Amino acid sequence: xxxxxxxxxxxxxxxxxxxxxxxxxxxxxxxxxxxxxxxxxxxxxxxxxxxxxxxxxxxxxxxxxxxxxxxxxxxxxxxxxxxxxxxxxxxxxxxxxxxxxxxxxxxxxxxxxxxxxxxxxxxxxxxxxxxxxxxxxxxxxxxxxxxxxxxxxxxxxxxxxxxxxxxxxxxxxxxxxxxxxxxxxxxxxxxxxxxxxxxxxxxxxxxxxxxxxxxxxxxxxxxxxxxxxxxxxxxxxxxxxxxxxxxxxxxxxxxxxxxxxxxxxxxxxxxxxxxxxxxxxxxxxxxxxxxxxxxxx
Numbered sequence: 001x002x003x004x005x006x007x008x009x010x011x012x013x014x015x016x017x018x019x020x021x022x023x024x025x026x027x028x029x030x031x032x033x034x035x036x037x038x039x040x041x042x043x044x045x046x047x048x049x050x051x052x053x054x055x056x057x058x059x060x061x062x063x064x065x066x067x068x069x070x071x072x073x074x075x076x077x078x079x080x081x082x083x084x085x086x087x088x089x090x091x092x093x094x095x096x097x098x099x100x101x102x103x104x105x106x107x108x109x110x111x112x113x114x115x116x117x118x119x120x121x122x123x124x125x126x127x128x129x130x131x132x133x134x135x136x137x138x139x140x141x142x143x144x145x146x147x148x149x150x151x152x153x154x155x156x157x158x159x160x161x162x163x164x165x166x167x168x169x170x171x172x173x174x175x176x177x178x179x180x181x182x183x184x185x186x187x188x189x190x191x192x193x194x195x196x197x198x199x200x201x202x203x204x205x206x207x208x209x210x211x212x213x214x215x216x217x218x219x220x221x222x223x224x225x226x227x228x229x230x231x232x233x234x235x236x237x238x239x240x241x242x243x244x245x246x247x248x249x250x251x252x253x254x255x256x257x258x259x260x261x262x263x264x265x266x267x268x269x270x271x272x273x274x275x276x277x278x279x280x281x282x283x284x285x286x287x288x289x290x291x292x293x294x295x296x297x
Contacts, residue, residue: 009074010028011030011034011042014035016068017068017072021035049063050064076136077135080138084138092272094124094140095124095138095139096276097137099128099143101217101220104127105217105236105237106239135264141261141276144259146259150262155263155265156260157260158259158260159259159260159284162255164193164253166179168229169225169247172229179229181208182209182229184210185223187214188214190216190231220232220240
């Protein structure tokens with residue numbers, strides 16, 4: 001069977017996602033009539049209606065929904081492949097996916113140093129966490145904490161261990177022992193952070209007030225603003241500790257997790273990836289940290 005032209009599938013895909021021939025025409029930079037004709041031609045060649053047309057509105061039929069699931073996947077893969085090929089042709093661009101809090105609080109302030117040392121490599125940063133689809137996304141490297149399982153086909157390089165501890169503004173009043181009467185800041189993205197620290201530090205359950213935030217970086221920002229005590233990664237509050245914006249009354253403990261660079265092929269096989277990995281490990285090289293405690297694992 002001869003397939004209809006790719007253009008017809010593309011016009012259908014955009015029209016189906018927008019549920020509008022007019023909006024599809026705007027996105028494709030063609031006329032409304034061109035979209036309508038291509039979709040009609042596709043319906044005729046397939047022999048099934050893909051849209052119901054009612055009062056100038058369009059609605060996908062069951063056949064249209066089935067076709068959309070396929071075209072969406074195909075065009076996403078095509079876009080990812082084209083992007084990757086373009087990146088391969090421009091070796092100076094490194095696409096890095098990094099967890100949002102780590103990107104905001106640690107990586108971005110240090111990227112100018114990498115750019116100065118490697119002016120021929122331009123880092124394109126994507127803020128994201130969890131699993132990575134390297135095939136579709138065109139990402140070269142992903143910096144992740146090992147709080148999820150990744151496929152064995154990925155190459156992983158551990159770059160540093162995770163140390164966590166409570167932090168707060170120097171102006172936040174604290175009792176001599178524990179956190180009684182203090183508001184503890186919890187993050188939905190790390191729901192077990194406080195319980196893990198309590199277990200590792202040998203402390204008992206806390207009878208304290210509680211405030212919940214959606215993201216880890218919001219907890220850190222709230223602690224800086226004097227809204228309570230946050231459980232934080234030492235890596236992500238280094239600058240605030242150094243400036244005195246935050247302090248860590250109980251130091252930090254190694255919580256058993258670590259950060260890794262993930263790559264679909266050996267990192268050393270690509271020069272831009274190898275150079276970034278070398279720089280990252282140097283920047284993360286363990287150094288004495290004020291208030292850091294010995295690992296309690």
